Amino acid sequence: MSATRIERGSFGRSAVIRLRPNEDLVEGVEQACLENGISHAVVRSAVGSLVDAVLEYGVRPQGAQGDENTIVEKGPGVEILTLTGELAPGEDGRPKAELRGTISTPDARVLGGRFLPGRNSICITLELVIQEWLPETATLQP
Amino acid sequence: MTRFSTEGRSQNQRRRIEQPGAPLSPRRICVRTETGPELRLKLDAGADLLPELARVLSAQGLRSAALQALSGHFDKISYFTGMVDETGARVATYGAARMLQGPVLLLGANAIFGIGEEGAPLVHCHAVLADAQGRVHGGHLPLEGCILGSQGAVIMATPLEDAGFEVAYDSETNYSLFHPTVMSV
Numbered sequence: 001m002s003a004t005r006i007e008r009g010s011f012g013r014s015a016v017i018r019l020r021p022n023e024d025l026v027e028g029v030e031q032a033c034l035e036n037g038i039s040h041a042v043v044r045s046a047v048g049s050l051v052d053a054v055l056e057y058g059v060r061p062q063g064a065q066g067d068e069n070t071i072v073e074k075g076p077g078v079e080i081l082t083l084t085g086e087l088a089p090g091e092d093g094r095p096k097a098e099l100r101g102t103i104s105t106p107d108a109r110v111l112g113g114r115f116l117p118g119r120n121s122i123c124i125t126l127e128l129v130i131q132e133w134l135p136e137t138a139t140l141q142p
Numbered sequence: 143m144t145r146f147s148t149e150g151r152s153q154n155q156r157r158r159i160e161q162p163g164a165p166l167s168p169r170r171i172c173v174r175t176e177t178g179p180e181l182r183l184k185l186d187a188g189a190d191l192l193p194e195l196a197r198v199l200s201a202q203g204l205r206s207a208a209l210q211a212l213s214g215h216f217d218k219i220s221y222f223t224g225m226v227d228e229t230g231a232r233v234a235t236y237g238a239a240r241m242l243q244g245p246v247l248l249l250g251a252n253a254i255f256g257i258g259e260e261g262a263p264l265v266h267c268h269a270v271l272a273d274a275q276g277r278v279h280g281g282h283l284p285l286e287g288c289i290l291g292s293q294g295a296v297i298m299a300t301p302l303e304d305a306g307f308e309v310a311y312d313s314e315t316n317y318s319l320f321h322p323t324v325m326s327v
Contacts, residue, residue, distance in 0.1 A: 011177065016206070016305050016322040018171040021233075021315060022158040032170040044300045045208035045252040047266050049224055049234065051146075051159045065154070076144065076159055077224020077234035081268045081280045082250045102250065102270050102280060106225045108240060110270060110280040119156045123224070123234055127254045127266065127307060127320045129208035131177055131300065 012132035014044065018125060025050065025080075025120040026097050029128065033087055033095040041130040043099070046083035048126030053078045053103050055113030071111055076123045079104045087130065144226055144233055159233050163313040173322040178204070178301030185295045191216075191288040192253075196263040199255050199299060205325055206306020207255040207299045211269070214248025214295030219271065219288045221281035232316045236282060244291050247272040251283075255299070256307030256320050264309060266320060 015038060019028040025048075033041065055071040083101040090096030102112040145160040181202070185194055191214070199207055222236035229235075251269035258264025270280040307320035 014175050014177040014208070014300065014302055016173045016175060016302060016307060018320070018322055020166065020169045020171075021161050023169050024156065028170055032172045035170065036172045036174065045210055045254060047252055047254050047268050051157050054156070075224065075234065076226060079224050079268055079281055081270050082252050104223045104268075104280045106223060106237070108223045108237075108279065108281070110278045118150060118154055121156050121158055123159060124232075124315050124317060125312075125319050129254070129300065129302065131208075 007135045009135040012134045014131045017128040019122045023122045026117040029097045030095045040133040041087040044129040046128040048080045049123040050078040051121040051123045054116045054119035057113045161314045162316045166314045171322045173305040175305035176303040181299040183297045189290045192265040200263045206302040209253035210298045211251035212296040215291040215293035216246040217244040217289045217291040223281040258309045
């Protein structure tokens with residue numbers, strides 16, 4: 001028996017974000033949202049590049065320390081082609097970003113997966129627009 | 143010679159890259175803005191994708207927007223992928239243009255519409271494509287010359303009202319780049 005949870009809500013204001021070089025893609029987005037009081041958001045569009053890309057596929061074993069289930073592509077100049085995902089509070093209440101997408105490598109291959117937190121340094125820039133998601137349930141809590 | 147440093151422990155480390163200019167602050171720039179009602183743009187065959195997007199969004203009175211492609215089909219398109227800049231002027235640059243003859247399917251694209259050099263509207267777009275043999279490609283699209291085929295394209299635009307992206311010279315990377323900027327109404 002599955003238990004799908006439905007969250008009713010609406011879209012709110014947007015945030016226009018640039019991450020400078022050497023910020024981590026996932027942790028940088030989380031930090032920018034923490035600094036600006038954004039707890040729930042969806043990615044509307046993103047254009048940028050990475051020093052190196054580390055993408056997860058399948059299900060990474062719990063506590064994995066190595067590169068199991070990961071694609072590691074060396075740059076510099078790995079292009080982020082598409083980015084989708086959301087930001088929501090994690091178990092510790094801090095904003096947690098789940099980001100997946102596609103990249104192109106310097107030798108022009110296209111790959112995709114989930115961007116592993118802490119492993120994807122921005123190369124030149126990340127231009128990002130996220131839009132706040134306003135869940136009704138959260139606003140009803142005392 | 144490109145120089146790297148490494149952050150983090152053992153398998154969870156990532157490389158950082160030394161840029162030509164001194165690091166600038168803040169490392170994360172974030173500007174909040176009201177979001178306008180979504181626009182669905184249906185572009186016809188023969189249109190040059192990026193100039194046409196810049197033209198129609200400007201004509202709607204917008205200065206900046208987040209764009210996502212829902213569908214698209216090109217007669218002719220080229221794209222660029224990144225590589226090390228051997229001159230050392232920058233850490234990365236684009237390689238030679240890679241040309242594809244149509245029909246080429248647009249599988250997905252993210253783009254930023256904003257204000258470019260001298261106030262002209264500019265679209266910065268990265269795309270994933272399938273060529274006429276079914277092979278997947280992708281990269282940065284040139285500002286002109288991505289000509290839509292018979293099926294046109296459908297693009298969703300999220301308008302940004304009182305802030306958006308505007309090009310400014312970035313001394314750290316030695317590139318002119320989109321930066322978040324407050325835009326007075």
